[in-house]
Amino acid sequence: MAEIPYTCKRTVVSTKPVQPGKRFPLSVLDRLMEPKHLRVVYYYQSDGPGREAGEWTRMLRESLARTLTSFPKATGRLQRDGEGRWEIECNDAGVRAVEARARGSVEDWLRNAGREDELRLVHWEEMFQTPYFWSTFYVQVTEFEGGGFAIGLSCIHLLADPICATMFIKAWADMTLNAQLTAPPSFRPLPKRQPGRRSDPDHSNSLINHYKTSIDTSNPNPSAKFTTLSLAFTEPVVQSCVAMAWPMDVPDGPGPSPFEALAGLFWACISKVKGKREGLVSMRLGLDVRKILGLEREFFGNCMVYNNSLRAGDNEEDNSLPGAAKAIGEMMAKLDKNGVMDLVEWLELSDDSRPENARSLNFSELLFLNLEGIEPHTAHFEDTHAPIHVSCYLEPSCEQGQVVILPSTPADGPMSRVAMVTLPEDELVKLLEDDLLKSLGPTVSMGVNKNRA
Numbered sequence: 001m002a003e004i005p006y007t008c009k010r011t012v013v014s015t016k017p018v019q020p021g022k023r024f025p026l027s028v029l030d031r032l033m034e035p036k037h038l039r040v041v042y043y044y045q046s047d048g049p050g051r052e053a054g055e056w057t058r059m060l061r062e063s064l065a066r067t068l069t070s071f072p073k074a075t076g077r078l079q080r081d082g083e084g085r086w087e088i089e090c091n092d093a094g095v096r097a098v099e100a101r102a103r104g105s106v107e108d109w110l111r112n113a114g115r116e117d118e119l120r121l122v123h124w125e126e127m128f129q130t131p132y133f134w135s136t137f138y139v140q141v142t143e144f145e146g147g148g149f150a151i152g153l154s155c156i157h158l159l160a161d162p163i164c165a166t167m168f169i170k171a172w173a174d175m176t177l178n179a180q181l182t183a184p185p186s187f188r189p190l191p192k193r194q195p196g197r198r199s200d201p202d203h204s205n206s207l208i209n210h211y212k213t214s215i216d217t218s219n220p221n222p223s224a225k226f227t228t229l230s231l232a233f234t235e236p237v238v239q240s241c242v243a244m245a246w247p248m249d250v251p252d253g254p255g256p257s258p259f260e261a262l263a264g265l266f267w268a269c270i271s272k273v274k275g276k277r278e279g280l281v282s283m284r285l286g287l288d289v290r291k292i293l294g295l296e297r298e299f300f301g302n303c304m305v306y307n308n309s310l311r312a313g314d315n316e317e318d319n320s321l322p323g324a325a326k327a328i329g330e331m332m333a334k335l336d337k338n339g340v341m342d343l344v345e346w347l348e349l350s351d352d353s354r355p356e357n358a359r360s361l362n363f364s365e366l367l368f369l370n371l372e373g374i375e376p377h378t379a380h381f382e383d384t385h386a387p388i389h390v391s392c393y394l395e396p397s398c399e400q401g402q403v404v405i406l407p408s409t410p411a412d413g414p415m416s417r418v419a420m421v422t423l424p425e426d427e428l429v430k431l432l433e434d435d436l437l438k439s440l441g442p443t444v445s446m447g448v449n450k451n452r453a
Helices: 055-068 106-112 115-119 162-178 206-214 235-245 258-273 321-333 337-349 425-432 435-440
Strands: 006-012 023-025 037-044 077-080 086-089 095-102 137-144 149-156 226-233 283-288 304-308 366-370 389-395 402-407 417-424 443-447
Touching: 006 055, 037 106, 037 162, 055 095, 055 137, 055 162, 106 137, 106 149, 115 226, 149 162, 162 389, 206 304, 206 337, 226 235, 226 389, 226 425, 235 258, 235 321, 235 435, 258 321, 258 366, 258 402, 258 417, 258 425, 258 435, 283 321, 366 389, 389 402, 389 417, 389 443, 417 425, 425 435
Parallel strands: 095 137, 283 366, 366 402
Antiparallel strands: 006 095, 023 086, 037 149, 037 389, 077 086, 137 149, 226 417, 226 443, 283 304, 402 417
């Protein structure tokens, strides 16, 4: 597709200065995510009558400045504290904002765009050698000449998880439409145990054991060429997948959730694509633990944990959809507050503040990211238009690929979902030919080879 020319690149600062000397320390969950960054894109139709070129971006720029008043963590800059750990100095340096224009309509774009095209809608710059002058957040507003616009947000994962990214877009939309935030962000530390509760982490905790083998190792850069496909599952299709994933040995049980069923579907199919004839490939689940820790939805910071699949040898015989969905359900059920608190405390006790010994989480396995709990389609920049499509990328791509599952548009039903599948190009082609996936008939909503679905 054609290049997207930038019409302007500027720094947007908040309309109200932050308290001098304010700083935000980063948690152990934050610091493990330093090598990664996030990119999200929201697509909107627009029927604003008689709108001149650039008028909409000017309105969004003004509302962005008002929004940033509530997000001092986004407008600050990284620096080291006295012990060598990263922190944010709230100096009102602002966020980088890019304005761009693209040919055609937003609908035309979605019909023809692939991964590399979409990433051009969300500007990103790698960290400078002098991080104090580097913006940790970037926004891009792209107006389509034939109607519609796209909002892109990118940020270093060190400061925010995907829930935070969607929270920021929602706040910006609320400020644009209603001139106020319906749910301001919360900046506070991860919770501590109550006095009198267990003070030493349980080292037999499966989360701790998984993290022990997943940190202090290099994060490999995938050598294969990756591509991304967005597959839309309407509510009837999800219901069919749930029925197919229902375990035969517990016909009267609660059954799998939409995430468990769809993640089980892709785990089983991708395992075959990767040449696993028996059993399932190793994978890990990315799960939001705000509710488990008793935190508000508006908590702004990294609050996702990454749980590994069953031990080697477990579930070797059952690579069916019901078997995969059941294994995922068991992993999710085992995640509780004590386990997460044990993990956080173990990470804090074993933390080494020296920059040369900085640790990060290795993403060498196939990743499944559960974003079912976000509500991207409540982000209305205009009264009559919700997003028609939302994409979320964790970059660089995980070594074995990744599957991000998030809500679809409300018109498709409350159980509808979108699965963003990122795999090496040859594996993605094989995945689309899988009989189990084809039997459900999801629709390719964005990506290459749309005629294959």
